[in-house]
Amino acid sequence: MRQRAPLVLAAVLAMLAGGLFWLSRPQPLPATAFAALAPGDPERGEAVFHATGCAGCHAAPGASGAARLVLSGGRAFATDFGTFRAPNISSDVAHGIGGWSLPELGNALLRGVAPDGRHYYPAFPYVAYARMALQDVADLHAFLSDLPADATPNEGHDLRFPFTFRRGIGLWKARYMDRGWAVAGDLPEPAARGRYLAEALAHCGECHTPRDRFGGLNHARWMAGAPNHSGDGRIPGITPAQLGWDAQDIVIYLSTGLTPDFDAAGGSMADVVDNLAGLAEAELEAIAAYLLILPDPRQD
Amino acid sequence: MFPRIAFAATLSLALGAGAVAAQDLADQVGARQGQFKLFALNLGTLAMMGTGRAEYDARAAQAAADNLVALSGLDQRALWPAGSDSGAIDGTRALPAIWDNPEDFAAKLVALNAAAVEMARVAGDGADAIGGQLRGLSGTCSACHQAYRAPQ
Secondary structure (H helix, E strand, O other), rough: HHHHHHHHHHHHHHHHHHHHHHHHOOOOOOOOHOOOOOOOHHHHHHHHHHHHHHHHHHOOOOOHHHHHHOOOOOOOEEEEEEEEEEEOOOOOOOOOOOOOHHHHHHHHHHHHHOOOOOOOOOOOOOOHHHHHHHHHHHHHHHHHHOOOOOOOOOOOOOOOOOOOOOOOOOHHHHHOOOOOOOOOOOOOHHHHHHHHHHHHHHHHHHOOOEEOOOOOEHHHOOOOEEOOOOOEEEEEEHHHHHOOOOOOHHHHHHOOOOOOOOOOOOOHHHHHHHHHHOOOOHHHHHHHHHOOOOHHHHHO | OOOHHHHHHHHHHHHHOOOOHHHHHHHHHHHHHHHHHHHHHHHHHHHHHHHOOOOOOOOHHHHHHHHHHHHHHHHHHHHOOOOOOOOOOOOOOOOOOEEHHHHHHHHHHHHHHHHHHHHHHHHHHHHHHHHHHHHHHHHHHHHHHHHHOOOO
């Protein structure tokens, strides 16, 4: 019996490794998922583009106005895990994503899986986009295809070991990717629409919700404010108990960047306002309705 | 028309020029923060009307917009001495990047002045006209805050 122990141990380790390997596998959507969709509508896709905030990360650093539609990438995000650099997602076929099919875009957004089958790092907020409606992806695909091509090559990330090991992201996804709503349950309109906009598209929680040491979002403190993970200072809590703004305050802020005491948004939020100012007022009112029902994080 | 290029040039020359003792910086920091409070107060008058939160008052709107034109045209050279950035002293959110990019910082102030001039042009035309210019004006504030103001 004694002599068999190493064999048993080796078998257990092999099974464990196999299990982890299986658990960490990229999990793209089934090909049939896209079959029943209507053809992408670029006009509707523009609204999805503004709500998802693609330009916030993928426009060139410092771009403003029409230049924010040139998604050449290059913006750097210094984090505890290393520096991430937003890739080129312009319609350039060689350097951007101009050659991507709709399922390829869908798998990137909803599953964090690249066309070559590798995991994306969750600096790309697919944890939020996982909740997207596939028709919105189809419309976004149509809009992105119409945007300018740009031949800026991708610079790649500059990460610390062991975060250089992409397969491990699969385990992270198994632990942290939750395709349900952070604010669960049936909501009345317009709060339900606001939940979709805030949780699935605008990914507010990515900055406003604190993370644990492995970078997973702490749903118990949803939107309760967090250290700025790509710079100094704090990202404020935006639950009604913390913010104290009414619906109109929120709509005015999201459309103009002006707080109720007429300070103007700065930092990453200036980009968010640039994006959201392109939405219909009813959409901003929906986001406000959702934010106003967020639970008070101080009652834990 | 406002001599914008000259304005930008004098500002970039002023930035970083002349070492000032640390205890003297409180006056400059206080003055420039007061200037931004004046921006906010006058912008607030316009924002309240432009978003329907206050009744439109043509004279108050015009006065607020004219104040913004005047404020954004102030010569800045006395307000931004070297060593008065957020890395060097407490009590300011002015990032060192201002002193690294004086031309861009000046250009952003010039953009604010241009947006204020545009607001002053339409301020007498009613609440909708103000509302239509509000984002253009507040966007110039945000552009500078994004690049040059530290988060809270």
